[in-house]
Amino acid sequence: MKKLFYQLIHNEVILYLIAGVAATLVYIVTRMGLFLIIPSILLVTLLANAVAILFAFWTNDRFVFKQDREGWPQRLVKFVSARILTLVLDMFLAYLLVQAYPQWIGQFVNNDISLVNAIATLFSQVLVIVLNYFLSKLFIFTKK
Template sequence: MKKYIKAFFDNEILSYLFFGVATTLVYILTRTSLFLVISHILTVVFIANCIAILFAFVTNDQVVFKQEWAGWPGRLLKFISARMATLLLDMLLAYVLVDAFPQLIGQFVNQDPASINAIATLISQVLVIVLNYVLSKLFIFQNKKENS
């Protein structure tokens, strides 16, 4: 069993997907929890993204792309910069689908704000995961550990 788990995490794409799902769960749990106590959707999305970005950096840097410890501050800055693009995309989708035109999703969920937010979250996260992998692979994580 240990051999299969190691093989799974040695596969970059499978490992990225695993931690992408974990990051998405961190994001969704944070966003849906905060939405219960903060009514301003853009504030909720921003805070949830900040928490998810930090979680994603650590897992991507050390587990997925197996980076040397040296140079992590520079990678973190690049990572945050790249994630700002997906943060803006997420905020745009939240604004359009939850604030400006909630009826687009609401017509299917009896106009329930929590359900509208949950569905909008899932839609945006599919787009965000794909875009984040491309940005990470091409621009951020390039100095692998010697013994990986």
């Protein structure tokens, strides 16, 4: 049991998923907290995303991919760029699958737009998570 636990906490993919869940929680708590003091939902969403991206960078840099301290500013720029790229992909898929061509998924769920959105969101998020992992592993956090 101890060996299995040790393997899990040293598995890069498991650590990446844990860091992702933590970043999501940071986003939610930040967004909810800021909304109590800032009345603009767009500003609050932007700030919460910025905080979550910085937190995700820190956890990925330090704990998941275990990088040296040197070179972190360059990795941060690459990390933010990759997250913007996958955000654009997410938005494109939302537009394509929910707004422009909802019938592609709708034909399987009786054209219920809420289900179309849920399925498109799930598909998009799985794709974004996988793409973010590979971008991080191959282009951002390359030094061990």
